[in-house]
Amino acid sequence: MQTNATHTSLVAVGDSFTEGMSDQLPDGSYRGWADLLAARMAARTPGFRYANLAVRGKLIGQIVEEQVPVAAAMEADVITxxxxxxxxLRPKCDMGRVRGLLEEAVEQLAPACKQLVLMRSPGRTGPVLERFRPRMEELFEHVDGLAQRHGALVVDLYGAPSLADPRLWDVDRLHLTGEGHRRVAEAVWQTLGYEAEDTEWRTPPPATLPPGWAARRTADVRFARQHLLPWIGRRLTGRSSGDGRPAKRPDLLPYEGPSA
Structure with a gap:
């Protein structure tokens, strides 16, 4: 792997994972792994530029239509x-269409940057997600194949034990905590060839006593009422949490942001 890497610009493309939910700042905005990564890269390279086109809830078709052409035109050093x-995670999903759209995105982005970065997204255990795990793993196998054919890097978050730990996931059980996002930023940082700042990012936090039965049931009820039922409702009605929401950082501009 390359060491002492230097890049002058970064464009992040995707959905809520890349937007930064649930790594919330005091002003209510979201930070996330991409902002943390940009901050590290900017600290090494004067004039470093960063854009984050990600919007929560976006499907791959929307990403290809709304974000990919914009990202390709920016001609950044690195695109994620x-x-x-x-x-x-939709009740009905045409995996053939998803694979085709993802390939279309890679075919547009790979020639438009010096380094394209793909990911095998993190996944935690749980009865809701277990139903969709075969689809997720089919998607990740496709990611691996695309990376081989187009010279992209793959960050394997799915295989990291730390990111399967429920303590690194927010109460909605769909998005990482701030600590989870920090570890993702470290994983991408190392994959790009920078010297490791945390060699143990794959290792789960030290063991703690699990919550008791009553606390777990209370958390399950709160999760179902506040997060699961609204999420199911949006899936069934075709709505998205990102409807009408603009990209968090739509222009490729010099970056000054949160430190890692």
Whole structure:
């Protein structure tokens, strides 16, 4: 792997994972792994530029239509693309269409940057997600194949034990905590060839006593009422949490942001 890497610009493409939910800042905005990664890269390279086109809830078709042409036109050194997972969580999902759209995105982005980065998204255990796991793993196998054919890097978050730990997931059980996002930023950082700042990012936090039965049931009820039922409702009605929402950082501009 390359060491002492230097890149002058980064464009992030995707959905809520790349937007940064649920790594919330005091002002209510979201930070996330892509912002943390950009901050590290900017600290090494004066004039470093960063754009984040990701919008929560976006399906791969929307990413291809709305974000990919914009990202390709920016001609950044590095483009990250994470998409398709929202599609796999829909009640009806045409995996052939998802694979085709993801390939279309890679074919447009790979020639438009010096380094395209793809990911095998993190996945935690649980009865809701277990139903969709075969689709997720089919998606990740496709990601691996696309990377081989187009010279992209793949960050394997799915195979990292730390990111399967429920303590690194927010109460909605769909998005990583701030600590989870920090570890993702470290994973991408190392994959790009920078010297490791945390060699143990794959290792779960130290063991703690699990919550008792009553606490778990209370958390399950709260999760179902506040997050699961609204999420199911949006899936069934075709709505998205990102409807009408603009990209968090739509222009490729010099970056000053949160530190890692």
């Amino acid at each position: 693309l994470v998409g398709g997972l929202n599609d796999t």
